[in-house]
Amino acid sequence: MAGALILGGCRDDDDQTPDGNSCEDNLCEVIPGSGTAVDLEVPYFFAEPNLPQNNPLTEEGIALGRHLFWEKALSRNNAVSCGTCHFPEASFSDSSPFSTGLYGDQTSRNSMALVNMGWSNSFFWDGRASTLENQLFEPVRNPIEMDMTWPEASERIGNDSTYQEMFTAAFGTPCVDSIRITNAMAQFIRTMISHRSKFDRAYRYGEVQLSPSEQRGLDLFLAEGGDPEIYPGGQNGGDCFHCHGGGLIEFTDHQFHNNGLDSVFTDLGRADVTGFALDEGLFKTPTLRNIEFSAPYMHDGRFETLHEVVEHYNSGGHNSATLDPLMKFPDEGLGLSPQDVDDIVNFLKTLSDTEFIENPDFHDPH
Ligand code: HEC
Ligand code: HEC
Structure with missing residues (x-):
């Protein structure tokens, strides 16, 4: 994938979404070798995790992903971040049967714990996403959870000077699109490994x-x-x-x-x-x-x-x-x-x- 342009921030099966906005996302160039490569520390008794070649882990990508995971600006009214429904005390899930989204509405299913996601091969209770990157396209656009379009989310994040620096460090330029946002979040989530129970x-x-x-x-x-x-x-x-x-x-x-x-x-x-x-x-x-x-x-x-x-x-x-x-x-x-x-x-x-x-x-x- 090195050097390849991925069109419009769209990803395979995620192109046709009800909101129809995903493909209007801006287009960032993929600059191979950006960021400081990280060798994920895998516990000795674990198998090798699923690490996609087109989203290599970097120090800067993981740090950016963590900021985005906790970023309320990714929801239309700045009310919720991913961490609102996936918080540490609940093993990065929610302690209510259903979670409350940005307007106070409830999700239709229980939030899922985010543990050792690097070893999962299907995501959501019904497995409707087959990669973590694809999974992450959904919550931001989900009208109950965060209710944004990707172009709006990218623009908001891209207007913030701290994020401009963080995107440059992680991906080589300050350009923001849905691919870069979801890639960084996926990198962060893959570092969330539990092995010391x-x-x-x-x-x-x-x-x-x-x-x-x-x-x-x-x-x-x-x-x-x-x-x-x-x-x-x-x-x-x-x-x-x-x-x-x-x-x-x-x-x-x-x-x-x-x-x-x-x-x-x-x-x-x-x-x-x-x-x-x-x-x-x-x-x-x-x-x-x-x-x-x-x-x-x-x-x-x-x-x-x-x-x-x-x-x-x-x-x-x-x-x-x-x-x-x-x-x-x-x-x-x-x-x-x-x-x-x-x-x-x-x-x-x-x-x-x-x-x-x-x-x-x-x-x-x-
Ligand atoms: C046939 C496969 C199967 C067997 C056998 C099974 N489970 Fe499960 N378990 C599941 C599935 C599937 C779910 C999720 C079901 C759902 O939410 O609809 C689940 C959910 C759970 C949960 C809740 C997890 C969560 O995050 O909400 C616990 C705890 C659990 N099982 C423990 C056990 C224990 C203890 C046993 C043995 C007594 C057991 N399971 C036997 C398949 C199984
Ligand atoms: C309003 C609450 C809410 C928000 C906000 C939210 N989620 Fe979720 N998350 C859920 C619920 C509920 C599910 C299960 C939905 C389903 O299966 O249909 C879920 C499922 C997931 C899964 C699948 C886990 C698995 O084991 O398959 C991941 C990963 C995830 N969310 C990450 C995120 C990230 C990253 C964000 C921020 C971009 C986010 N979520 C925002 C409630 C939320």
Whole structure:
């Protein structure tokens, strides 16, 4: 991509948007080699992240992305920034079931935690964006969230002298367009890596030990559900690892599933994107890292506590035509005891990484 001109700040599948404004964005030249290259520090037990070649990480790009992430001028009435709905204490999600946008209206889904996004390959609950850069085109234009057009956003940012310097440092010229804005934000978000939870410190860094209850919760998390006397292969476990295993690194399989929240769907989830009946009620499996911080839970924030979540799975969930085959016991449930449920919750809390949410590098620089 080096030296290539990317037309009009438009990106592949993002060209046709309801507002029709995205392609009127101004056009900045791509100047290869701008900024100071950064080698992302990847924890030793993680796979290589998805780093697009046409958006290399630079010190200046990351710093700019952080400023833009916390920039309220990206919303029409200067009321909200990305950080309004993705704040550190909630693992960069929101603590309300639905988030309040710039005019006080509510989003239709629960805000998502921004953790280890560099390893994700689809974005939003329904996976409608396939890259982080593409994902970032949406919130600024979303009429409930920030309600701007890209040309307006670029002009506003471009008129600010501090940003002129920051864009020059990151991209070689003070020119601002949607590609540069979303590239910088994506660079920043890719640095938000959580790898020092108690679980990691026990299992990867050998610094601490899990308590007996936490260890038992992990064992249940990794065990097959079902009574072995009735179901071949059953281990009386929680059956969580099928979807949230991710090698005990990512705690998601990056797939879409119907985990039995409803029998009748008010939100079609993945089917909104694919149009397939078989995708109705399927949603992206969220990571469980920092799950203690990102309450309430599920795409509609329906559960307030981790106990409620685990009890949902324990009940077997609601049956429907698209219920995931890995939700094996919709009728009889998992049969976990209250102690089992407590232990699983205690294990889930070992995935909390306070160093991550307290990391000043991710906080509001304004
Ligand atoms: C008014 C609240 C609000 C604002 C402002 C907002 N978001 Fe979000 N964000 C959400 C909601 C809600 C979702 C889930 C929407 C969906 O799935 O349909 C989401 C999803 C995301 C995701 C997808 C995460 C994943 O795991 O797939 C990313 C990344 C993200 N937002 C980043 C941003 C950035 C960067 C900004 C600023 C440009 C921003 N958001 C502004 C509420 C908000
Ligand atoms: C069939 C796959 C599957 C299985 C099995 C499964 N989950 Fe999930 N989990 C999901 C999906 C998909 C979601 C998001 C569903 C939604 O919001 O519609 C989810 C959501 C969650 C959430 C809320 C995450 C958030 O950010 O809101 C938690 C916590 C959770 N699961 C824990 C568990 C535990 C603990 C187990 C085992 C007892 C388990 N899951 C078993 C697929 C699964």
